[in-house]
Amino acid sequence: MNAVEIEEAVSELVDQPFDTAEFPFAFLAAFGNKETTIKRLRTASANASDVTGGVLQKSNIHIATCSEGMVGETLIALRNSPKTTSNKVKFILATDGLSFEAEDLTSGETVACAYAKFPEHFGFFLPLAGITTVKQIRESSFDIRATGRLNKLYVELLKDNPDWATAARRPDMNHFMARLIFCFFAEDTDIFNGEGLFTATIDQMSDRESSNTRYVISTLFRAMNTRIEDRAKAELPRWANGFPYVNGGLFSGSTEVPKFSKIARSYLLHIGGLNWKMINPDIFGSMIQAVADDDERGALGMHYTSVPNILKVLNPLFLDDLRDRLEEAGTNPRMLLNLRRRMSRIRVFDPACGSGNFLVIAYKQMREIEAEINKRRGESDRRTEIPLTNFRGIELRDFPAEIARLALIIAEYQCDVLYRGQKEALAEFLPLDAENWIVSGNALRLDWLSICPPAGTGIKLHAEDLFHTPLDQPQIDFENEGGETYICGNPPYLGFTWQSREQKAEIRELLGGRSSASGFLDYVAGWFVKAAEYIDRTGSVAAFVATNSICQGQSVPLLWPHVFEAGCQILFAYTSFKWSNLASNKAGVTVAVIGIGRPTSSPRKLFEHDDTGGVVVRMGASITPYLTLGQSIIIEKRNAPISDLSVMEFGNKPTDGGHLLLRPDEVPLLGLSQKEEATFIRRIYGSDDFINGGGRCCVWIEDTHLGEALAIDTIRERVDAVRRVRLSSPDKGANALAKRAHQLKLMRIGTRHAIVVAGVSSEHRSFLPVGLVDNRTTLTNLAFALYDAPLWNMALIASSLHISWIATVCGKLETRYRYSNTLGWNTFPVPPLTEKNKADLTRCAEDILLAREAHFPATIADLYDPDAMPADLRAAHERNDEVLERIYIGRRFRNDTERLEKLFELYTKMTANLGKSPKARRAATI
Structure with a gap:
């Protein structure tokens, strides 16, 4: 169940007569527990509660109903219950059907309210359904409740109006929903003259069978688009004349309304009965945009970004500086005035704005600072000088763009009420300003300079186009004084594999048309390229939330030279952290926050999350594109190690159609003698075989034994099959290999042993999968090998230093480590090793192998389960x-950040005098 479904279930529960015996089970069902779980808890053996009237769900909640007036005492009994402790209960809950009390035993937070009001606190209990919550959701159930109700109405209207569900009419449907949301908000905040006026008018003037509901709503919309002085000519009915003139583009154009069924009318009236004063534009927009998206509706109520995460972008981008200037100004009237004037000209531009979260938060934070300025100057009732037109955005889809405009309007009104009072807010709210502007279009195709031009140039938007912004940019002509511009947002993440042909073309064109250059870049990279170009022209600053893949592996040399060549540097960054939505059991993507701009004299700030969940700020002269402090360097592939290391090569690519590879149980079917089997059969491992056990065998024929091998019918048949496969291939290289059809494409094997490195492995392991195989075992091309290399090489690969390096410079396949010999091993900087160093590391590698052997037959996967x-x-x-890190700095490194900074420093020194990458050399045997 998602949060919307849970809220609806809880609301239905409270509407039913209170049943002392059934309430605990109904409550658990409302939070997604299956009937089988409920049935089990009804039995005495499964219900471990030791409190009268209690039901205990292990590791979750202990609930008890009680007689009237005993709620407080019952909650104490639940808290003191030995069963609560022994069963690791997270929540306790007591109710008598009149009062309701609950406590989160982890955080100590509590809920105490009338029983009928407890659905307003349903967010408090979302962890019971496996949904991670944040403070905003716990404190504002209204947004989820309203989202759920609107979704029901939306779906019902599309069912009754199938033509409105088509691509051609869907924008009309979405625009209609935006109008409704405004009306619900306006009628509960006195913007309309009379609380509940919109809903009450529909209830009174439309019949219960809903035959004329669309006419009533359409008439009200027409009234809101008609100036008061023009009402007589408009011939509006008396019941519509009480509505104010709103306009601002919201009610302009067609006033057509979809057909309403009796059910749809009922849903609308129910929505209007909610208290829309409680709407939170910070998060409501992101939730409501899912209503209009068929693909996202399954996670309804989950699509929103928390304010703390948004502030990770906005604070270091510009808000921290404004607060510092406020602190510096103190009570100095002139300094405060200058700061206020500066703020009035600041533009915030989100070129992937969705439903406007970043813009709304930026606006509200700036209004808070402005209010403090006005307070210190004794001008608390002063009208804001921060125009909504300075908060601009681009959004691909029309409905989120429309909701973003609406969210800004609501935020402006709420700020006016908060800082100036409702009377002043109402006096200046209507009619809506037509210059509230969010563009609907493709941000990677549009010209950002046209949308947010440099200081001193102008653009204009016509009033009738406010909620239907044109894509033909020459139509836009909106006057703007200019000022500082800060670019921000959370652009879409989409790996190359999942990008459409058009999206791949967009990235390719941004990179100058080089198709190969875009092959590893996430779609979010396009926003950094566009931002860098914009900054080059305007001197602005930008900060985006981005998947951390753009700071890893081959993405770095593809993307960051474009950013640096535009004159930008990384000014601040948050290193990798999980950015997840609220969906139950849905893992979040790992992201970074990266701010770029022209070089400044200020120190660069690197924000890192520590083990306690706090943030540590480190400063330095520069930040690398790998998000470490240090000289800005880019790691590129090399053909040979920069350190005195053995050569790492791919395993053997079969290119055999499967005829040279065998399962172990197929070997006896070849009918070989013991000697023949020893001569012609080898074990062969890929990454998965090496990590999880198993493995296969392969036919292994040296040229010197070819005649003997072909004399064996079962082997000759396989060789002939390989020849046919290679000759029939469209690949000329495979055709050429048909001449030696008795062999794998590559025939690499150690004369004594080989050190094996998995090509792809889980990111959850603390160490990379590395091991040793004998000279009768070979590898596929899905693994890497150091053939006959000294064992101390294995100690390097098995270290925390190396996995930190690989995770950073090699990048990942999905979320797994993707090893690269040219990018990860050949670039790995190792200081000169003495013979004692090598001997010590060899002993460490031997100890690791012996420790593994002690747990035979456990696999690598078993042994390295975190x-x-x-x-x-x-x-x-x-x-x-311990041994390796003392070689580097004489002590253990404190963390991965320190490891990486040392490695980058050493890499820089070691490559300073290197020319082109030298050819690889094969390691000497030991």
């Missing part, structure tokens, strides 16, 4: 890290 790694194996890795 929750079940054997203590002796972990200790062996700790000793390995």
Whole structure:
């Protein structure tokens, strides 16, 4: 269940007669517990409660109903219950059907209210459904409640008006919903003359069978688009004349309304009965945009970005500086006046604005600072000088763009009420200003300079186009004085594999038409390229939330030279952290916040999350595109190691149509003698085989044994099959390989042993999968090998230093580590090693192998399970890290950040005098 469904279930529960015995089970069902779970809890053996009238769900909640007036005492009994402690209960809840009390035993937060009001606190209990909550959701159930009701209405209207569900009419439907939302808000905040006026008029003037509901609503919309002085000519009915003139583009154009069924009318009246004063534009917009998106409706109420996360972008971008200037000004009238004037000319531009979260938060934060300025100057009732027209955005879809405009309007009104009072807010609110402007279009195709031009140039938007912004940019002509511009937002993340042909073309064109250059870039990279070009022309500053893939692997040399060549540097950044929505059991993407702009003399700020969830701020002269402090350097592939390391090569690519590879149980079917099997059969591993156990065999024929092999019928048949496969391939390289159809494409194997490195492995392991195989085992091209390399090379690969390097410079496949010999191993900086260093590291590698052997037949996957790694194996890795890191800096590194900064520093020194990458050399045997 999603949050909207839970809220509806809880609301239905409270509307039913209170049943002392059934309430605990009905409550649990409302939060998504299956009937089988409820049935089990009804039995004494499964219900561990030791409180009268209690039901206990292990690791979740202990509920008890009680007689009237005993709620407080019952809650104490639940808190003191030994069963509450032993069953690791997170919540306790007591109610008598009149009063309701609950406590989060983890945080200590409580809820105490009338029983009928507890649905307003349903967000408090969302963890019971596996949904991670944040403070805003817990405190504002209204937004989810309104979203759910609007969704029901939306779906019902589309069912009754199938033509409005078509692509051609969907914008009309979405525009209609935006008008409704405004009316619901306006009637509850005295913007309309009379609380509940809109809903009451529809209720009174439309018949219960809803035959004329569309006429009533359409007439009200027409009234709101008609100036008071023109009402007589408009021939509006008396019941519509009480509505004010709104305009601002919201009610201009067609006033057509979809057909309403009796059910749809009922839904509308129910929505109007909610208290729309409680709307929170910070989050409501993101939730409501899912209503109009068929693909997102399943996660209704989940699509919103928390204010703390938005402020990770906005604070270091410009808000912190405004607050610093406010602190510096103190009570100095002139300094305060200058700051207020500066703020009035600041523009905030979100070129992927969605439903306007970033713009709304930026506006509200700036109004808060302005209000403090006015207070210190003794001008608390002063009208704001911060225009909504300075908060601009681009959004691909029309409905979120429309909701973004509406969210800004609501935010402006709420700020006016908060800082100036409702009387002043109402006096200046209507008619709406036609210059509230969000563009609907493709941000990577539009010219940002036209939307947010440099200081001193102008653009204009006609009033009738406010809620139907044209894509033909020459139509736009809106006067603007200019000023500072700050670009921000959370652009869409989309890996190359999942991009459409058009999206790939957009990235390719932004990178100068080089198709190969865009092959590893996430779609979000396009916003950084566009922002850098904009900054080059205007001197602005930009900060985006981005998937951290753009700061890893091959994305770095593809993207960041474009940014740097435009004269930009990374001014601040938040290193990787999880950015998740509220969907139950849905993992969040790992992101970074990156701010770019022209070079300044100010120190660069790097924000990092510590183990306690707090944020540590570190400062330096520059930030690398890998989000470490240090010289801005880009790691590129090299053909040979920059350090004195053995050469790492791919395993063997079969290109055999499967005829040279066998399952172990197929080997006996070849009918080989023991000697023949020893000569012609080898074990072969890929990454998955190496990590999870198993593995296959392969036919292995050296040229010197070809005649002997072909004399064996079962082998000759397989060789002939390989020849046919290679000859029939459209690949000329495969055709050429048909001449040696008895062999894999590559025939690499160690004369004594090989060190194996998995090509792709889980990001959850603390160490990279690396191991040792004998000279009768070979590898596929899905793994890497150091053939006959000294064992101390394995100690390097098995270290925390190396996995930090690989995670940063190699990037990932989805979320898994993707190893690269040219980008990860050949670039790995290792200081010169003494013979003692090598001997110590060799002993560490041996200890790791011996620790693994002690747990035979456990696989690499078993041994390196982060929750079940054997203590002796972990200790062996700790000793390995201790030995290696002392070679680098004489002590252990404190964290990965320190590891990376040292590695980048060493890499810079080691490559300073290197020319082109030298050819690889094969390692000497030990």
